[in-house]
Amino acid sequence: MRARLALTLMFVSFAGAALAGGDSMRDVMARDVNPGALAFWAGGNDPPDNETPAQARLRWAAALKGAQVLQARGRILMAAPYTRTGRWNADAKLMIDMGAAGEAAARAKDAPKAFEIGGRLYDACAGCHQTYVPKRG
Numbered sequence: 001m002r003a004r005l006a007l008t009l010m011f012v013s014f015a016g017a018a019l020a021g022g023d024s025m026r027d028v029m030a031r032d033v034n035p036g037a038l039a040f041w042a043g044g045n046d047p048p049d050n051e052t053p054a055q056a057r058l059r060w061a062a063a064l065k066g067a068q069v070l071q072a073r074g075r076i077l078m079a080a081p082y083t084r085t086g087r088w089n090a091d092a093k094l095m096i097d098m099g100a101a102g103e104a105a106a107r108a109k110d111a112p113k114a115f116e117i118g119g120r121l122y123d124a125c126a127g128c129h130q131t132y133v134p135k136r137g
């Protein structure tokens with residue numbers, strides 16, 4: 001009974017693919033990369049109506065933190081057990097580079113620059129997904 005449970009668990013972890021410290025790719029994306037990107041993109045987008053200066057400061061602080069998360073998670077994606085063959089590391093590297101450039105733009109609260117970097121960041125997401133998650137754009 002105990003042995004069978006262990007085997008089942010092993011199968012599940014292989015099916016989930018590339019687990020490190022219990023984090024599946026899905027965890028890394030849904031918990032870290034996606035919220036980080038959304039926070040960063042909010043820096044380059046038009047501010048919400050009637051945003052106060054204090055709210056703007058918070059929005060930029062979140063954008064900066066998001067850009068840092070993208071760099072940190074990009075580095076993790078480039079290493080075992082997440083890294084894969086093909087264009088994977090180039091897309092992860094683009095995410096790191098745009099995170100670094102985005103961090104500087106968020107520090108400067110430069111919305112047009114953040115918008116431009118955000119577009120190139122999207123290329124990293126879309127490129128990797130098109131190849132490795134065929135159902136997603």
Ligand code: HEC
Nearest residue numbers: 025026029030034037077088091092095124125128132133
């Ligand atoms: C180097 C490859 C790579 C890069 C770069 C990448 N992703 Fe992903 N992403 C994946 C893979 C692989 C999955 C599928 C994970 C799974 O379901 O097992 C995924 C899934 C997702 C999901 C779905 C998570 C869920 O709950 O099913 C979201 C959202 C996502 N990515 C957002 C992003 C965003 C936003 C970016 C860019 C800022 C990005 N990803 C960059 C590889 C990547």
